[in-house]
Amino acid sequence: MRFDAALSNISKKSISFGKSLLSTIEPFDTDDKVKSTGNGIILPMYVYVNNRPVPKAEAVVSVFDHGFLYGDGVYETLRVYDRVVFMLDEHLGRLYRSASLIRLTMPKNFDQIKAALYETLDVNSLENAYVRITISRGHGPIGLDPDLCKEPTFVIIAEDMKDYPQSYYEKGIKTVIAQTKRNLKDALNPQIKSLNFLNNILAKIEAKEKEAYESIMVNASEHIAEGTISNIFFYRDDILCTPSIACGILDGITRRLILDLAVREGLTVREGEFTRNDLFAADEVFLTNTTMEVMPVCKVDAVRYGVGSVAKLLRKVYRDEVRTYVESIKGSGPSLLGI
Numbered sequence: 001m002r003f004d005a006a007l008s009n010i011s012k013k014s015i016s017f018g019k020s021l022l023s024t025i026e027p028f029d030t031d032d033k034v035k036s037t038g039n040g041i042i043l044p045m046y047v048y049v050n051n052r053p054v055p056k057a058e059a060v061v062s063v064f065d066h067g068f069l070y071g072d073g074v075y076e077t078l079r080v081y082d083r084v085v086f087m088l089d090e091h092l093g094r095l096y097r098s099a100s101l102i103r104l105t106m107p108k109n110f111d112q113i114k115a116a117l118y119e120t121l122d123v124n125s126l127e128n129a130y131v132r133i134t135i136s137r138g139h140g141p142i143g144l145d146p147d148l149c150k151e152p153t154f155v156i157i158a159e160d161m162k163d164y165p166q167s168y169y170e171k172g173i174k175t176v177i178a179q180t181k182r183n184l185k186d187a188l189n190p191q192i193k194s195l196n197f198l199n200n201i202l203a204k205i206e207a208k209e210k211e212a213y214e215s216i217m218v219n220a221s222e223h224i225a226e227g228t229i230s231n232i233f234f235y236r237d238d239i240l241c242t243p244s245i246a247c248g249i250l251d252g253i254t255r256r257l258i259l260d261l262a263v264r265e266g267l268t269v270r271e272g273e274f275t276r277n278d279l280f281a282a283d284e285v286f287l288t289n290t291t292m293e294v295m296p297v298c299k300v301d302a303v304r305y306g307v308g309s310v311a312k313l314l315r316k317v318y319r320d321e322v323r324t325y326v327e328s329i330k331g332s333g334p335s336l337l338g339i
């Protein structure tokens, strides 16, 4: 479906915001070396490296690691609410798929990863956390051949989740459409959540140079693809639109859930190919990912949008879904939590 409405026909609620909104505030802070318990006791933070949690200062990998040398590896970002890892099976499923797409033999099975993950949360006393699982090809002599590496490197970083500023959700974030195109999907399959992030980093640099928070990338055929770390939705003519997987985007776990929730709420949804003019003509725009959940957009290039009722509704039902999920896992007994 194509919406090629002229820009001039669009009326948009204008929203102004201060410069502080433009800086890159991330919901995690890897500079924390310690965690205060609040009663004066300072605990070192631990990172899980290969087979055990080690203090952050000792959490290092070799300069010969092929993740460092070539970006040869995969990762997954997860979010923990009240000590429950949200959609754990879906994230681990995607991690295994990513690994298999680069012929990387996972060093641990499903249950071992779950156990390592909960051990990392426990040792850091984390309740609401951001978690990153990284698996690289491992260390070995210089050279592209994966067989040079005998064993993958396995790392779990878990940090206190510092929520995005409330103002982001209230006012929306500023975005730009990047000049940097999304990688050709036939050159690098976007379903591989790989350590090779330069395509997205180049687009992020563009956003920062234009004092925006996120870049929206188009694909080689000029269709809207996704953000640098997010999927994109827009609402126009009573239809919730989002680029289809065929546009060369990551099959986001939040995206999929939002599509399901939207249908459950009675919205008409359309996955397809959309141009930048379709986006400019939208009534509202929002981004999704595991950490930001549903994030309204107040600006794409020069076009302004209000924080609309659809983004608000979907953010609410997403949060309700998280709550229901967390309660159901908690209700099913401690063994599921790995404790």
Ligand SMILES: Cc1ncc(COP(=O)(O)O)c(C=O)c1O
Pocket: 077, 200, 226, 227, 228, 229, 230, 231, 249, 250, 251, 252, 253, 254, 255, 288, 289, 290, 291
């Ligand atoms: C390129 C890209 N697209 C989309 C997403 C959103 O995926 P998810 O909802 O699974 O977090 C991410 C998340 O890291 C991403 O890196």
